[in-house]
Amino acid sequence: MRLSTYFLPTLKENPTEAQIVSHRLMLRAGMIRQSAAGIYSWLPMGLKVLRNVEQIVREEQDRAGAQELLMATLQPAELWRESGRFDAYGKEMLRITDRHDREMLYGPTNEEMITDIFRNLVKSYKDLPKQLYQIQWKFRDEVRPRFGVMRGREFLMKDNYSFHADFEDAKKVYDTMYATYLRTFARMGLRAIPVAADPGAIGGNLSHEFQVLAETGESEIYYDAKFDELSANGQQPDPVALRELYAAADEKHDAANCPVPADRLKSARGIEVGHIFYLGKKYSEALNAVVAGPNGEQITVEMGCYGIGVSRLVGAIIEASHDDNGIIWPEPVAPFHVGLVNLRVGDAACDKACDDLYAKLQTAGVEPLYDDRDERAGAKFARMDLIGLPWQLLIGPRGLEKGLAEVKNRKTGERVEISIEAAFDKIVSSYQARHR
RNA sequence: CGGGGUGUAGCUCAGCCUGGUAGAGCGCCAGCUUUGGGAGCUGGAUGCCGGAGGUUCGAAUCCUCUCGCCCCGACCA
Numbered sequence: 001m002r003l004s005t006y007f008l009p010t011l012k013e014n015p016t017e018a019q020i021v022s023h024r025l026m027l028r029a030g031m032i033r034q035s036a037a038g039i040y041s042w043l044p045m046g047l048k049v050l051r052n053v054e055q056i057v058r059e060e061q062d063r064a065g066a067q068e069l070l071m072a073t074l075q076p077a078e079l080w081r082e083s084g085r086f087d088a089y090g091k092e093m094l095r096i097t098d099r100h101d102r103e104m105l106y107g108p109t110n111e112e113m114i115t116d117i118f119r120n121l122v123k124s125y126k127d128l129p130k131q132l133y134q135i136q137w138k139f140r141d142e143v144r145p146r147f148g149v150m151r152g153r154e155f156l157m158k159d160n161y162s163f164h165a166d167f168e169d170a171k172k173v174y175d176t177m178y179a180t181y182l183r184t185f186a187r188m189g190l191r192a193i194p195v196a197a198d199p200g201a202i203g204g205n206l207s208h209e210f211q212v213l214a215e216t217g218e219s220e221i222y223y224d225a226k227f228d229e230l231s232a233n234g235q236q237p238d239p240v241a242l243r244e245l246y247a248a249a250d251e252k253h254d255a256a257n258c259p260v261p262a263d264r265l266k267s268a269r270g271i272e273v274g275h276i277f278y279l280g281k282k283y284s285e286a287l288n289a290v291v292a293g294p295n296g297e298q299i300t301v302e303m304g305c306y307g308i309g310v311s312r313l314v315g316a317i318i319e320a321s322h323d324d325n326g327i328i329w330p331e332p333v334a335p336f337h338v339g340l341v342n343l344r345v346g347d348a349a350c351d352k353a354c355d356d357l358y359a360k361l362q363t364a365g366v367e368p369l370y371d372d373r374d375e376r377a378g379a380k381f382a383r384m385d386l387i388g389l390p391w392q393l394l395i396g397p398r399g400l401e402k403g404l405a406e407v408k409n410r411k412t413g414e415r416v417e418i419s420i421e422a423a424f425d426k427i428v429s430s431y432q433a434r435h436r
Numbered sequence: 437c438g439g440g441g442u443g444u445a446g447c448u449c450a451g452c453c454u455g456g457u458a459g460a461g462c463g464c465c466a467g468c469u470u471u472g473g474g475a476g477c478u479g480g481a482u483g484c485c486g487g488a489g490g491u492u493c494g495a496a497u498c499c500u501c502u503c504g505c506c507c508c509g510a511c512c513a
Binding site: 034036037092140143144146209343379381382397 | 472
């Protein structure tokens with residue numbers, strides 16, 4: 001993509017409406033634009049990142065055996081009356097009346113609808129288990145939306161619902177999701193700590209929140225220092241080992257009765273990016289989701305549900321990965337892998353070298369963002385740093401005289417001057433290492 | 437939903453107290469000079485001063501009502 005034609009409306013200054021860093025940077029980097037409180041439009045570069053995050057979530061859900069579908073955003077009130085939640089959900093649910101005065105709602109979540117689909121279409125225990133998920137926009141009319149996409153009213157969420165003949169099977173999928181979530185967040189360059197959560201009205205004791213560590217997180221969490229050891233050196237922690245460790249949000253943490261000795265107890269701020277629940281028969285009973293068992297008996301199915309805040313993750317990634325100059329995208333979610341910067345547009349040698357590299361990078365499958373605008377070098381550097389692409393490939397007359405290009409790593413700030421061929425190879429191989 | 441703040445150019449803000457023809461910087465457009473960390477000079481375009489009502493000869497400015505947005509709390513993914 002040539003920056004001269006790309007729709008990337010960046011801002012030099014922080015908009016006053018944005019108070020936290022991810023919100024500021026998303027606005028400044030031209031990723032989103034606010035429509036109303038807690039409701040955003042995603043501009044091209046923001047959408048690219050959102051799609052990348054979404055795709056990682058999708059791949060991991062698929063790998064775990066879930067099947068994607070897409071449910072309607074608008075739902076009939078009738079279905080929610082069956083579960084009793086039409087009245088119970090309160091003002092957070094956006095209610096709509098259509099032209100025939102039928103009561104509708106914009107889905108804040110989809111347990112009722114998926115259970116309705118399931119009960120109508122699955123009749124035998126032989127079809128179990130089933131895991132169905134979607135990545136769909138939700139609307140929850142929060143009293144106080146805030147922090148940009150971190151707590152929006154409209155948000156993109158992956159919601160997976162599983163159906164089982166018995167608890168043991170439900171537990172198995174729960175455990176699979178636990179591991180899948182760790183893997184999903186790790187692939188985005190995030191460290192997420194699973195925190196045993198209060199299952200609330202649902203009952204049972206199987207519920208975990210996944211908290212991404214970031215200074216600006218909304219909740220304070222306490223955890224066993226062993227978490228850090230298990231995930232040291234960027235290695236994938238063993239889910240089974242993690243399950244044994246203590247972690248709690250501050251409202252549940254009791255310093256007096258904490259099983260972890262004080263010298264091993266760590267605390268940090270967390271952003272909740274995922275939540276998994278064992279639901280039991282809460283919805284299957286209410287909506288009469290039953291299948292025939294091996295002996296012809298009626299079995300009310302067991303259920304689980306597993307959510308990931310996809311749009312929130314974009315904000316969480318920025319909260320966890322930025323510096324004073326802007327965003328630092330982890331490679332797997334970066335909107336472009338490399339920014340190719342022509343430091344002297346109009347100079348025949350620079351133009352040619354850049355055009356060649358641009359074509360070659362595209363051929364190699366690396367999508368570069370090519371800054372071909374007639375701007376000063378300083379302005380280009382600042383903008384590249386702001387939008388946070390993992391690599392910058394700088395071509396200027398100074399280096400070009402010696403046949404050299406400069407490769408800058410956005411994260412470490414390290415810059416090396418190497419031959420153009422070597423620079424090309426470096427970019428391509430780093431890309432291939434990430435994208436197989 | 438309680439408390440606090442804030443709405444003036446695309447962005448950041450001044451002007452309001454003390455009423456008298458709408459301002460700056462950045463950005464945008466044109467030209468010249470520049471050219472490796474957000475350049476300089478010259479010229480130019482851009483505003484229902486959030487909205488409605490009121491006071492007044494006259495309102496961005498004073499009064500009343502209202503709406504939006506942001507922050508804290510409660511609530512929530």
